[in-house]
Amino acid sequence: MENTKMQPDLVQNESVYDIEKELQAFDESKAGVKGLVDAGIVKIPPFFVVPESEVSCQPSPADFQIPVIDLKGIHEDDARRRKIVDQIRNASETWGFFQVVNHGISKDVMEGMIEGVKRFHEEKNKVKKEYYTRDTKKKVTYTSNSLLYKAKAANWRDTLYFRIAPDDPDPEEYPAVCRQFFVLNSLPHFLPQEIAIKYSASIRRLGDTLLELLSEALGLKPNHLTEFGCAKGLNIMCHYYPACPEPNRTLGSSPHNDPDFFTILLQDHIGGLQVFHQDHWVDVSPIAGAFVVNIVIVLKQLISNGKFKSSEHRVLANLIGPRISVTSFFAIYDRICGPIKELTSDENPPLYKEVLLKDYIIQYRWKERDGGISILDRFRLLEIQSLLNLPSRQPEGIYISISIGVAIKHCLHICLLHLQTCGWIPPLPELYLSHVSKTVECFHEI
Numbered sequence: 112m113e114n115t116k117m118q119p120d121l122v123q124n125e126s127v128y129d130i131e132k133e134l135q136a137f138d139e140s141k142a143g144v145k146g147l148v149d150a151g152i153v154k155i156p157p158f159f160v161v162p163e164s165e166v167s168c169q170p171s172p173a174d175f176q177i178p179v180i181d182l183k184g185i186h187e188d189d190a191r192r193r194k195i196v197d198q199i200r201n202a203s204e205t206w207g208f209f210q211v212v213n214h215g216i217s218k219d220v221m222e223g224m225i226e227g228v229k230r231f232h233e234e235k236n237k238v239k240k241e242y243y244t245r246d247t248k249k250k251v252t253y254t255s256n257s258l259l260y261k262a263k264a265a266n267w268r269d270t271l272y273f274r275i276a277p278d279d280p281d282p283e284e285y286p287a288v289c290r291q292f293f294v295l296n297s298l299p300h301f302l303p304q305e306i307a308i309k310y311s312a313s314i315r316r317l318g319d320t321l322l323e324l325l326s327e328a329l330g331l332k333p334n335h336l337t338e339f340g341c342a343k344g345l346n347i348m349c350h351y352y353p354a355c356p357e358p359n360r361t362l363g364s365s366p367h368n369d370p371d372f373f374t375i376l377l378q379d380h381i382g383g384l385q386v387f388h389q390d391h392w393v394d395v396s397p398i399a400g401a402f403v404v405n406i407v408i409v410l411k412q413l414i415s416n417g418k419f420k421s422s423e424h425r426v427l428a429n430l431i432g433p434r435i436s437v438t439s440f441f442a443i444y445d446r447i448c449g450p451i452k453e454l455t456s457d458e459n460p461p462l463y464k465e466v467l468l469k470d471y472i473i474q475y476r477w478k479e480r481d482g483g484i485s486i487l488d489r490f491r492l493l494e495i496q497s498l499l500n501l502p503s504r505q506p507e508g509i510y511i512s513i514s515i516g517v518a519i520k521h522c523l524h525i526c527l528l529h530l531q532t533c534g535w536i537p538p539l540p541e542l543y544l545s546h547v548s549k550t551v552e553c554f555h556e557i
């Protein structure tokens with residue numbers, strides 16, 4: 112294994128295991144999970160381990176199948192389009208997940224992107240590590256576990272990120288190595304196409320089409336969600352899940368909801384993605400040529416006022432690998448979101464208060480880190496209103512000073528959560544929690 116401090120025998124004696132040190136060594140190796148596998152580990156490091164109950168699952172009933180929707184004919188035939196819109200509404204209300212086929216993106220682009228991602232992750236560590244960073248301002252980065260120091264357990268995967276929109280990187284902004292590895296030499300009719308750029312342009316078009324269909328499914332005019340800005344921002348995460356020597360002790364991705372409006376996911380043939388539906392983990396079986404569409408909490412609650420469903424999902428680790436997936440997250444972060452006025456009425460009042468999406472994402476990441484506390488509830492308008500009569504947003508800058516130190520941060524964070532979960536204090540106003548979590552974020556950035 113190239114230039115990594117993580118040695119297999121380092122983790123054998125768990126009684127002397129210093130997790131902070133091990134996380135740091137793993138991070139500083141810049142070799143990711145793939146680096147561990149290349150080093151020949153047979154036992155996974157403890158910071159990846161989750162309780163057995165979090166990995167095992169009962170088989171789901173045979174009739175639990177993620178809907179597959181054929182988009183053929185949406186632009187040509189009104190009756191066909193109405194039928195597809197009905198299918199999308201149905202899937203969005205019952206599953207929050209569906210797969211689409213005949214979506215207009217060619218097989219070459221889909222396979223080319225999977226191949227490009229694989230090539231990047233299988234590049235020599237010396238080359239890849241140039242892009243290894245947790246700096247979220249950079250447009251092209253590679254890292255392992257964005258929440259490495261914050262999550263309850265690390266996930267068995269590495270990720271290449273592209274921050275595509277609203278400020279698209281110029282082609283030259285992609286590091287030469289990425290451009291080089293995304294050229295599809297093997298597909299002559301694409302030469303000299305840069306697959307990451309080609310893929311993101313195709314995904315944006317598909318995103319616009321899906322937003323039209325989702326708008327219609329909500330009874331809105333086709334351009335409503337696009338005008339709202341749902342597809343203004345696009346981040347693409349290209350995951351590489353190496354084969355795992357102990358797949359029953361860890362997860363490829365922990366259960367989560369995505370922090371955006373909606374997500375379009377491309378997966379290879381390996382499988383492992385599961386959706387939580389009616390108390391069962393249901394496989395999202397790979398279908399050649401299909402994309403998985405995931406209605407996300409923001410669209411579910413903040414926009415559709417709870418009409419759409421959003422399901423938790425996770426990825427199992429696998430003895431077989433690597434598995435590649437490419438997740439495209441559509442969102443806009445600097446705008447206030449709340450239930451769409453057209454979808455609320457006296458009989459159907461807004462269930463959620465308006466919130467700046469950035470604040471929402473911070474809450475989301477905080478939940479990821481600490482678990483157990485529903486961020487959905489924090490935004491429940493009625494609960495909040497019945498408590499304290501706060502203005503809808505406190506002015507910027509009323510954050511607890513970051514200079515109070517790490518110790519106070521921990522006390523504050525732990526005490527507040529503890530008191531609240533034990534029911535010893537009434538639920539805290541979410542804006543206050545947001546400020547606390549922002550403060551905690553600041554500490555983590557330092």
Ligand SMILES: O=C(O)CCC(=O)C(=O)O
Nearest residue numbers: 348350369384426436438
């Ligand atoms: O790899 C997958 O199939 C899912 C990845 C995912 O859920 C995510 O990136 O949010």
Ligand SMILES: [Fe+2]
Nearest residue numbers: 367368369424
């Ligand atoms: Fe996800």
